[in-house]
Structure formats: structure tokens, C-alpha cells
Amino acid sequence: xxxxxRLALDDEQIEELLTTTWNCRIATLGPGTRINLTPMWxxxxxxxxxxxxxxxxxxxxxxxxxxxxxxxxxxxxxELQAVTMQGTARVLEDVEAEAGDPYLAEARAQFARKYNGGxxxxxVDDPPPMDATAxxxxxxxxxxxxxxxxxxxxxxxxxx
Numbered sequence: 001x002x003x004x005x006r007l008a009l010d011d012e013q014i015e016e017l018l019t020t021t022w023n024c025r026i027a028t029l030g031p032g033t034r035i036n037l038t039p040m041w042x043x044x045x046x047x048x049x050x051x052x053x054x055x056x057x058x059x060x061x062x063x064x065x066x067x068x069x070x071x072x073x074x075x076x077x078x079e080l081q082a083v084t085m086q087g088t089a090r091v092l093e094d095v096e097a098e099a100g101d102p103y104l105a106e107a108r109a110q111f112a113r114k115y116n117g118g119x120x121x122x123x124v125d126d127p128p129p130m131d132a133t134a135x136x137x138x139x140x141x142x143x144x145x146x147x148x149x150x151x152x153x154x155x156x157x158x159x160x
Contacts, residue, residue, distance in 0.1 A: 006160060009151040014083055018044035018071055022114065026051065026089075026144070027068045028060035036060055041118075042071075043110040046103030049085075049146070052111070052132045054139040061089050061142060069144055080154040085146035092141040094134050104141060105129065 009017065023039050030036040036056050043050040049069055061067065065088040072082035092098045108129035115130075117123030134140050 004150070004152070007152045007154065007156050009081060009083065009153050013081070013153065014151060015044075017073065017081060017083060018049075019110065020114070021071050021073050022118070024049065024051075024069050024071045026057060026142075028057050028089075029064045029066065030056060030060050041111070041115055042069075043107035043114070045106040045110060047146070048103060049144040050104065050107035050111075051142045051144070052130070052140070053142070054136070058091055058138040058140050058142065061091050065089050067144065069146075078154050078157060080152065083149055083151045085144070085149040087145050087147040089142050089144040092134065092143065098133060098141060101141075101143065104143075107141075 022041060024042045025037055025039050027035055027037045038053075038057050040051045040053055040057075066086075067089050068084065068086045070082060070084045072080060074080050092101060092104070098104055108131070111130035112127040116127045132139075132141070
């Protein structure tokens with residue numbers, strides 16, 4: 001078996017990583033061949049990554065939906081755990097598109113729980129779902145559908 005498979009995260013570890021880790025990094029293709037890499041808060045719902053943001057990444061995804069996302073944790077090499085995914089993302093352009101998405105309500109609730117108190121305000125019991133919605137020219141929900149993934153758990157290196 002190749003070493004990469006022996007280091008892979010199992011499904012339970014992937015689910016835990018994607019529902020508890022605060023930051024992901026999304027790489028989109030900017031104008032020309034420039035790569036735009038942005039750290040973002042995210043939710044994992046329905047086998048998709050949900051992000052809410054504005055700016056260049058939204059513009060890039062409208063032009064070319066192909067992108068990559070990495071979710072990782074720990075800083076020391078022997079402790080790194082990560083999932084890297086390649087796929088496509090769509091921009092939910094308006095309230096109607098948001099209402100039509102089958103997992104956005106779950107993602108909004110996960111955002112509220114995961115980032116409760118994360119902006120420096122006190123955490124609250126039972127936070128309401130995140131209510132951000134399409135606004136202005138580029139503030140939008142983005143929904144990433146993974147098509148390929150690679151995972152690793154460097155804690156497993158000690159056993160090889």
C-alpha cells in the first residue's frame with residue numbers, strides 16, 4: 001500500500017476536521033493565471049463547503065468555478081492533519097438561490113455554533129443561525145462541491 005494511503009484520515013476523522021476546524025483556505029483562479037489564495041471561515045454541510053464572503057474570490061468563481069480548498073490543523077510536521085479538495089464552487093447570487101439550496105440552513109446554523117464569540121463578542125447560549133445574505137455586488141454565499149480529495153494524518157508516521 002502506498003504511504004499516502006497509510007497516512008489517510010478515515011471518514012470519521014474527516015468529518016470531525018471539517019466540522020470543528022475554524023479556517024480553510026480557498027484557491028481560485030484570478031485574472032490571467034494568477035492564483036488567489038484566501039483563508040476563510042466555513043461550514044461543512046451536505047458534503048459541501050459553505051463560505052460567506054466578498055471580493056475577488058466571488059468575482060473569480062463567477063468567471064471560473066474551478067477551485068481548491070485545504071482544511072488543516074496543527075503546525076508541527078509530525079502533527080499535521082489535513083484534507084485537500086479539488087472541485088467547483090457556485091455563487092448563490094440572490095435570496096432565491098439561497099432559499100433553493102438544500103443545505104444552506106444547516107450551514108448557517110453550523111456557522112453560528114462554530115464561530116459563537118469568534119468576533120470578540122461574548123459567546124451566547126444557543127446562537128441564532130448566521131443571517132448573512134447576498135448583498136452589494138460581491139457579498140455572497142459560495143458553495144464548494146468536492147470532486148477529488150487527498151487527506152493525511154502525520155500522527156500515523158510514527159507507526160510506519
